[in-house]
Amino acid sequence: xxxxxxxxxxxxxxxxxxxxxxxxxxxxxxxxxxxxxxxxxxxxxxxxxxxxxxxxxxxxxxxxxxxxxxxxxxxxxxxxxxxxxxxxxxxxxxxxxxxxxxxxxxxxxxxxxxxxxxxxxxxxxxxxxxxxxxxxxxxxxxxxxxxxxxxxxxxxxxxxxxxxxxxxxxxxxxxxxxxxxxxxxxxxxxxxxxxxxxxxxxxxxxxxxxxxxxxxxxxxxxxxxxxxxxxxxxxxxxxxxxxxxxxxxxxxxxx
Amino acid sequence: xxxxxxxxxxxxxxxxxxxxxxxxxxxxxxxxxxxxxxxxxxxxxxxxxxxxxxxxxxxxxxxxxxxxxxxxx
Ligand SMILES: NC(=O)c1ccc[n+]([C@@H]2O[C@H](COP(=O)([O-])OP(=O)(O)OC[C@H]3O[C@@H](n4cnc5c(N)ncnc54)[C@H](OP(=O)(O)O)[C@@H]3O)[C@@H](O)[C@H]2O)c1
Numbered sequence: 001x002x003x004x005x006x007x008x009x010x011x012x013x014x015x016x017x018x019x020x021x022x023x024x025x026x027x028x029x030x031x032x033x034x035x036x037x038x039x040x041x042x043x044x045x046x047x048x049x050x051x052x053x054x055x056x057x058x059x060x061x062x063x064x065x066x067x068x069x070x071x072x073x074x075x076x077x078x079x080x081x082x083x084x085x086x087x088x089x090x091x092x093x094x095x096x097x098x099x100x101x102x103x104x105x106x107x108x109x110x111x112x113x114x115x116x117x118x119x120x121x122x123x124x125x126x127x128x129x130x131x132x133x134x135x136x137x138x139x140x141x142x143x144x145x146x147x148x149x150x151x152x153x154x155x156x157x158x159x160x161x162x163x164x165x166x167x168x169x170x171x172x173x174x175x176x177x178x179x180x181x182x183x184x185x186x187x188x189x190x191x192x193x194x195x196x197x198x199x200x201x202x203x204x205x206x207x208x209x210x211x212x213x214x215x216x217x218x219x220x221x222x223x224x225x226x227x228x229x230x231x232x233x234x235x236x237x238x239x240x241x242x243x244x245x246x247x248x249x250x251x252x253x254x255x
Numbered sequence: 256x257x258x259x260x261x262x263x264x265x266x267x268x269x270x271x272x273x274x275x276x277x278x279x280x281x282x283x284x285x286x287x288x289x290x291x292x293x294x295x296x297x298x299x300x301x302x303x304x305x306x307x308x309x310x311x312x313x314x315x316x317x318x319x320x321x322x323x324x325x326x327x328x
Contacts, residue, residue: 092261103269104294157288197308201289208289 015093019194138181174243190249217251
């Protein structure tokens, strides 16, 4: 058996209705996982479901849920465990992004972004780690951070703070959950064009896009590039890796 | 209402040295750039509960056009 194999593993993927999360779901299904697709838009989650490999012994599920509604999250996790068994891996791709200068970042915006990107991730982790929910053998939790957690750009302070918080949380969670054999890591992608950024100036304006592309030594990435790294961190191939951030950025942060 | 709108716009565009007029073409302001655009979109949403599509926004030329979006609501 390949160390990358995810056969019989129950993997919960948030943000599975779009972009990177969707591609990760496809990737995990190819490696044999039983995938739970989570997001708010049921229609797009079902579209993702239709894209998954679905061999005889595989079983996938769609669970629509707003991750900022904590009661809903609690219900979702108990349904997952009831329907699919204990969870072996969590890939938290759900997130929101914006480009806004300091002057426009109100306290309301701070709350909105921290709720969506940080509090939801922490609450989800708490729920999946509650007694009876995570596999007794342990497993892997992966957060999607961003290169913006370690380098800067004009208008990215709000987003960067939320992604930095995730990256910072990973190390202490790794220390705390190691005794349960649960590994906790993050992935920091460079730019991959998805609905999250297609209308933001760095993608929508040709000049800015060109400048951005030149900052990625290997060009802009594809969702598959991130998905492959996610499969690695979810699988036993990374069984001796916890508390790290893996930059998958085409060299953006090498310069 | 009109004055409040002009004050908000001035603040969001960080204009200190002059008053804004309804007839101004805001795209010609030296302060106008893609970040200013996103700031105005965020201001319309937060202050007035208005979400405006990029294609709709492109049609707006003057400060008065912007204000009419607010009053039409
Ligand atoms: N694309 C990039 O260049 C890039 C770079 C660095 C990091 N990232 C990170 O990678 C992750 C995935 O990004 P993406 O590019 O795939 O973005 P995307 O296509 O916009 O997908 C975002 C996903 O998050 C879900 N989501 C947002 N708020 C939610 C909420 N309150 N409850 C439940 N689900 C919610 C959305 O689901 P619904 O629409 O169904 O609600 C959607 O599936 C994000 O965390 C992002 O910050 C992306």
